[in-house]
Amino acid sequence: MVFxxxxxxxxxxxxxxxxxxxxDGELYETILNMGSQVPELSESREYRLYLTTTGVHSSQxxxxxxxxxxxxxxxxxxxxxxxxxxxxxxxxLNEISTGINEVTDLGMIIRNNGKDHMASSNDIKSVIxxxxxxxxxxxxxx
Numbered sequence: 001m002v003f004x005x006x007x008x009x010x011x012x013x014x015x016x017x018x019x020x021x022x023x024d025g026e027l028y029e030t031i032l033n034m035g036s037q038v039p040e041l042s043e044s045r046e047y048r049l050y051l052t053t054t055g056v057h058s059s060q061x062x063x064x065x066x067x068x069x070x071x072x073x074x075x076x077x078x079x080x081x082x083x084x085x086x087x088x089x090x091x092x093l094n095e096i097s098t099g100i101n102e103v104t105d106l107g108m109i110i111r112n113n114g115k116d117h118m119a120s121s122n123d124i125k126s127v128i129x130x131x132x133x134x135x136x137x138x139x140x141x142x
Contacts, residue, residue: 001092015047
């Protein structure tokens with residue numbers, strides 16, 4: 001998943017980004033909790049936030065979360081042990097807006113076993129409640 005972040009003339013000093021992992025409707029852990037300082041107002045205030053997953057073998061993945069700005073990249077990796085899920089869905093949220101010090105949900109990875117169908121929506125709480133594993137990519141501007 002790739003997200004374009006444009007800060008414009010908003011006075012932001014730091015971008016925080018992380019993934020909240022929910023199992024059976026409950027927050028299980030927060031992974032890849034990272035942050036980047038934002039330079040003072042400059043010509044380019046465009047950022048891209050990337051989340052990639054790479055399968056190493058059937059039960060292991062490497063997740064990379066990276067923030068890119070003008071050729072500079074800050075990134076982190078997480079080794080994720082996965083169960084054998086029958087279905088996986090990624091869902092990027094259509095409407096993304098935020099203010100200073102507000103948490104914004106950017107997208108989700110949803111995994112299930114034993115379900116003959118899956119659906120996703122922008123109703124994060126409902127998606128978390130109705131699925132076995134949900135990873136929610138979030139960010140906050142300070």
